[in-house]
Amino acid sequence: MTVQTWTFLIVGLTFALYIGIAIWARAGSTHEFYVAGGGVHPVANGLATAADWMSAASFLSMAGIISFAGYDGSVYLMGWTGGYVLLALLLAPYLRKFGKFTVPDFIGDRYYSNTARSVAVVCAIVISFTYVAGQMRGVGLVFSRFLEVEIDTGVYIGTAIVFFYAIMGGMKGITYTQVAQYCVLIFAFMVPAIFISLNMTGHFLPQLGFIGEVSDGSGVALLDKLDGLHRDLGFAEYTSGQKSTIDVFAITFALMVGTAGLPHVIVRFFTVPKVKDARISAGWALLFIAILYTTAPAIAAFARTNLIDTIHNQPYAEIPEWFTKWETTGLIAWTDKNADGIITYGPGLASNPGVTNELYIDNDIMVLANPEIAGLPNWVIALVAAGGLAAALSTAAGLLLVISTALSRDLMKMQIKPSMSDREELWWARGGAAGAVVVAAYFGIHPPGFVAATVALAFGLAAASFFPAIVLGIFDKRMNREGAVAGMVVGILLMFGYMAVYKLGWFVAEVPPASSWWFGISPEGFGTVAMLVNFAVSLVVSRLTTPPPQAVQDIVEDIRIPRGAGEAHLH
Amino acid sequence: MPSPPPHPTSQDRRTAYWRENLRYLVILLSIWFVVSYGFGILLAEPLNHYRIGGARLGFWFAQQGSIYVFVVLIFVYVWLMNRLDGKYGFGE
Numbered sequence: 001m002t003v004q005t006w007t008f009l010i011v012g013l014t015f016a017l018y019i020g021i022a023i024w025a026r027a028g029s030t031h032e033f034y035v036a037g038g039g040v041h042p043v044a045n046g047l048a049t050a051a052d053w054m055s056a057a058s059f060l061s062m063a064g065i066i067s068f069a070g071y072d073g074s075v076y077l078m079g080w081t082g083g084y085v086l087l088a089l090l091l092a093p094y095l096r097k098f099g100k101f102t103v104p105d106f107i108g109d110r111y112y113s114n115t116a117r118s119v120a121v122v123c124a125i126v127i128s129f130t131y132v133a134g135q136m137r138g139v140g141l142v143f144s145r146f147l148e149v150e151i152d153t154g155v156y157i158g159t160a161i162v163f164f165y166a167i168m169g170g171m172k173g174i175t176y177t178q179v180a181q182y183c184v185l186i187f188a189f190m191v192p193a194i195f196i197s198l199n200m201t202g203h204f205l206p207q208l209g210f211i212g213e214v215s216d217g218s219g220v221a222l223l224d225k226l227d228g229l230h231r232d233l234g235f236a237e238y239t240s241g242q243k244s245t246i247d248v249f250a251i252t253f254a255l256m257v258g259t260a261g262l263p264h265v266i267v268r269f270f271t272v273p274k275v276k277d278a279r280i281s282a283g284w285a286l287l288f289i290a291i292l293y294t295t296a297p298a299i300a301a302f303a304r305t306n307l308i309d310t311i312h313n314q315p316y317a318e319i320p321e322w323f324t325k326w327e328t329t330g331l332i333a334w335t336d337k338n339a340d341g342i343i344t345y346g347p348g349l350a351s352n353p354g355v356t357n358e359l360y361i362d363n364d365i366m367v368l369a370n371p372e373i374a375g376l377p378n379w380v381i382a383l384v385a386a387g388g389l390a391a392a393l394s395t396a397a398g399l400l401l402v403i404s405t406a407l408s409r410d411l412m413k414m415q416i417k418p419s420m421s422d423r424e425e426l427w428w429a430r431g432g433a434a435g436a437v438v439v440a441a442y443f444g445i446h447p448p449g450f451v452a453a454t455v456a457l458a459f460g461l462a463a464a465s466f467f468p469a470i471v472l473g474i475f476d477k478r479m480n481r482e483g484a485v486a487g488m489v490v491g492i493l494l495m496f497g498y499m500a501v502y503k504l505g506w507f508v509a510e511v512p513p514a515s516s517w518w519f520g521i522s523p524e525g526f527g528t529v530a531m532l533v534n535f536a537v538s539l540v541v542s543r544l545t546t547p548p549p550q551a552v553q554d555i556v557e558d559i560r561i562p563r564g565a566g567e568a569h570l571h
Numbered sequence: 572m573p574s575p576p577p578h579p580t581s582q583d584r585r586t587a588y589w590r591e592n593l594r595y596l597v598i599l600l601s602i603w604f605v606v607s608y609g610f611g612i613l614l615a616e617p618l619n620h621y622r623i624g625g626a627r628l629g630f631w632f633a634q635q636g637s638i639y640v641f642v643v644l645i646f647v648y649v650w651l652m653n654r655l656d657g658k659y660g661f662g663e
Contacts, residue, residue, distance in 0.1 A: 066634075071615075074633035078607045081638045085603045088645045089596055093652075207635065211624030221625025239619070239630040249612050274663045279652060283645035290638050297634040560589055563661045 006382035007146045014184050014386045015161055018393070021180060022165030022173045030425050033170030034101040034405055035270040040175055042277040046284025048178035049268045051185065051394035053080075053259075053289060055131075056138025057455070058296075059185055059391035064363030066300035067307075070230075070238040073300065075248055079255025081286060081293050086260040086467075088282035092269040094474045096278035097559040101270060102402075103263045103466060104410040110473040111481040112552055114415055119488050121410045123465045124263045128399040128406075129439070130458045131264075135396035136444025139389060145329060145368065146385035152445050158393060159441040166397045166404075167433045171271060174397045181390035186291060188387025189367075193295050196302050196374045206298035214305075226301055229308045233346050238304065247517075250525030257531055258459030261467035264398040267405075275562035303366040306373055311359070312345040319343070322372035331362040331369075400440065404432030457499050460527030464491035468534040476539075477556045483542025491534030498526045588659045595651050599644050607637040 001009075027033040040048070058080070066073030098106055104124060108117025136155050143154025165173045190206075197209035201222055214222050227237045236242055243251075259265065268285075269278045310320060316334065326332045334343055335350060337358050348355030367388075371380045408428035413420060420428075465488045472479040472487075503523040505511035514522070521529060547553075610618055615629030623631050656662035 071630055071633060074611060074630075077634055078611055078637050081641050082603065082607050085600070085641050085644050089599060089648055208624075210635065211626040211631065213625055223626050223630070239627050241615075245612060249608060252607065252612065276649075276653060276656070276663060279645075279649045283642070283649055286645055287642050290642050294635055294638050557585065560592075561585060561661050562656055563663055 001378060003378045003381050004147070006379045007385050010379070010382045010386045011147075011389060014180075014390065017180055018161065018165055018177045021176045022169045025169045025173045025176045027168070027170035027172045027426070030101075030409070030422050030429060032172045033426055033429050034401075034409065035267070036170075036172040036175045038271060039273055040271040042272055042281035043284050044175065044179050045268060045272050045277070045281040046288055047182045048175045048271075049265065049281065049285035050288035050292075051178040051182035051390070052268055052398040053265055053285070053395070054182075054185065054292060054391050055395040056135055056142070056388060056392035058292065059189065060138065060142075060364050060367050060388050063296040063299040063303065064366035066297055067304045067366045068361075068363065070236070071241040072243045072248065073297070074241075075243075075251040075255065077293055077297060079252045080259055081289060082252070083256040083259025084282055084286040084289070086256060087265065087269075088279060088286075090471055090474070091260060091266065092278045092282050093275045093562065094559045095266060095470070096269050096272065097275050097562060098555070099270075101267075102405050102410055103266055103470070104406060105414070106473065107466075107469055107484070108410070108414065110552065110555065111469075111484045112549065113481045113485065116469075116481060116485050116488070117410060117414065119485060119492075120466070120469075121406050123461055123488075123492065124402055124406045124410075127262065127458045127461050128264060128402045129436075129443070130455065132396050132399040132403075132436075132440040133443030133447060134455060135392045135399070136440050137447050138392040139396070140444055141364075142385055142388040142392065146382070155441055155444040158389070158396070159437055159444070162393055162397050162400065163434065163437045166400050166437065167430050170429065170433070171267075171401055174394075174401055175271060177397070178394045181394040182288060184390040185387040185394075186288070188383040188390070189292055190295060191380055191383060192371045192374060192376055193299050193302075195376050195380075196306075196370060197298065199374055200302050200306070206295045206302070210298035210301060222301060222305065226305045226308075229305065229312075233308065233312065235347050238301070244520050246520050247522050247525050250519075250521045250528040252525075254463050254525050254527030254531070255459055257463040257467045258527055259462075261462035261465070261470070262458075263462075263466070264395075264402045266466075266470075267402060268398070299370065300366065303370060303373070307361070307366075308345065310373070311343050313342060315342050317341065320373075322369055325372070326365055326369050331365045333360040334358055396440065400433055400436045403436040404429050407432035407435075457495070457503075460495045460499060460523075460530060461492060463527035464488075464495040464530035464534055468531055468538060472535070472538055474556065474559060476542075477553050478542060478547055479538060480542045480545055480548045482545040483538040483540075486541040487534040487538030490537045491530045494533055495527060495530040498530070499523050502526075584659055588655065588661060591655055592652070595648065595655075599648055602640065603644055606632060606640040611637045 031037055062076055095106060104117050104120035107120040108114060136158060139158030140151040140154035143149050143157060144151045165177055193206045194204060197203050197206040200214060201209035201212040202215040203209035203212045212222060213219055214225050223239055227239055230238050272278050272281050335358055343358060344356055345359045346357040348357045350357050350360045371384060408425055412428050413425050469484045469488050500506040501508055502512055611633035615633060618629035619627040621628040
């Protein structure tokens with residue numbers, strides 16, 4: 001069978017599975033729509049959280065980014081896993097004990113203020129929309145690359161699928177489709193990785209191949225070979241960093257804290273029955289995420305070594321077939337600058353006439369073309385397509401639910417129309433999800449030019465707003481409304497202002513150079529600074545204003561003790 | 572410090588429980604910090620003189636080791652907290 005047939009078959013089967021699950025797991029109440037009835041098994045929640053978390057970027061782009069960045073790529077590996085430790089230890093169990101449905105719920109109740117609730121709603125919506133646009137685009141890209149349809153058509157198909165199961169099943173439908181999607185995506189990620197590891201190092205586990213020796217009998221460690229290739233071609237060593245230590249530190253920290261503050265991740269821990277389950281399901285989630293996140297750097301190193309070996313200094317006429325195939329998609333491109341018919345690879349942009357490098361390679365090709373580079377059967381290639389779609393759809397659905405909940409509950413039920421019935425609220429939730437899917441599809445088809453900047457902004461905003469407000473709400477009983485609101489507002493404005501000037505070049509003639517960054521910290525890492533400022537402002541302002549009312553202090557006492565979470569969520 | 576009364580009040584038990592919880596958090600988060608920001612970033616350069624298999628140690632901590640430790644940390648936390656809940660009778 002051809003790749004095309006296999007892809008239609010496997011993608012079709014997985015989509016049928018997702019729709020089947022959606023029909024089986026329809027939501028009958030807001031309690032089911034928002035938090036799956038609070039009855040999800042911790043392991044299932046771990047699987048769902050892992051799928052929720054790992055987006056098209058984790059699946060398709062991350063290994064490629066690390067492949068080109070080497071050591072500097074570590075910021076993503078540590079940043080996007082270490083946040084789960086913070087989540088498990090500082091947030092998840094307490095928010096589960098608090099026992100409501102959303103992050104703005106907690107902020108609004110803990111800080112006895114609809115202003116605080118509204119600030120949280122705006123943050124949740126901005127963060128989720130910036131994120132979801134990228135996912136819908138990812139769905140379109142996978143479709144266009146594997147099924148040779150227009151990107152826009154791919155976005156429409158993806159939108160229709162998400163529309164169906166997110167609106168019917170709410171959190172309940174999303175949870176069980178995410179469990180299935182995790183299985184699809186991890187299988188699709190691991191199969192090529194294991195094959196390539198066996199090929200290059202003789203180790204079954206990519207994690208061992210990563211620290212193993214290349215299997216050409218030379219006894220040279222894979223990473224040493226790669227460092228050597230890099231030196232020969234004029235690149236910096238793969239295992240040494242280029243970024244400044246303070247920036248690596250700040251980016252990693254902003255990503256970790258941002259991860260812990262992302263509303264679509266936090267809300268997953270409201271779906272388990274007990275506090276105990278919230279703790280352990282964070283452990284399962286990180287374990288399932290770690291399988292992919294420890295494999296990705298191995299793929300990155302394998303693919304990088306393989307690429308340089310097979311392409312550099314090779315006559316174009318003898319180049320393997322996959323190269324020409326991916327050339328047509330524009331993901332890889334070669335210009336014979338010195339007209340010798342031989343591909344020369346090296347540092348610098350090929351489009352710059354001053355450099356000898358003749359090759360342009362897109363990040364995404366490392367995962368997409370891996371099965372072909374390793375000569376794997378057609379069904380594996382189809383599997384990668386299904387895995388990429390699973391990763392994008394699961395994340396999109398989780399984000400859309402946050403947006404719909406923010407509209408139906410945090411805005412309508414809690415602020416505009418408190419008297420509405422559960423049934424009516426459920427219709428608002430479904431309507432909100434429908435509206436959000438349509439807006440997300442629009443962004444997928446007309447991606448805003450600053451998508452790359454906005455993903456960093458999503459993490460920065462989560463770090464600068466939610467994380468301090470929630471942590472202080474739990475660990476500092478004296479924290480009051482004035483402190484939290486002041487901290488969130490200052491944190492967000494600072495983050496947004498820095499991003500606007502130093503990343504997007506707004507308000508200034510041109511984007512300022514890296515040498516003018518505050519403390520040498522890039523916009524990606526600035527969330528760390530904004531978070532610290534939020535903490536400082538909150539603490540100072542709260543100490544200068546009146547303490548929170550006794551009832552609120554009692555809430556804080558209550559969420560610190562696990563007993564009684566079962567009753568709390570029925571309120 | 573006076574010895575604790577034979578039948579501590581519920582408020583005392585809550586305070587003691589919370590203190591022990593905070594102590595666990597400080598210890599576990601210190602390890603979290605050391606393996607990632609310490610071994611993986613600040614000390615990566617000197618650690619790169621050592622090796623684990625074919626990888627330089629600082630680099631390995633940044634791309635592999637820290638993640639393994641993170642997973643273990645959460646499961647240790649779960650175990651400690653379940654034990655603590657049982658000790659104070661705050662479990663569910």
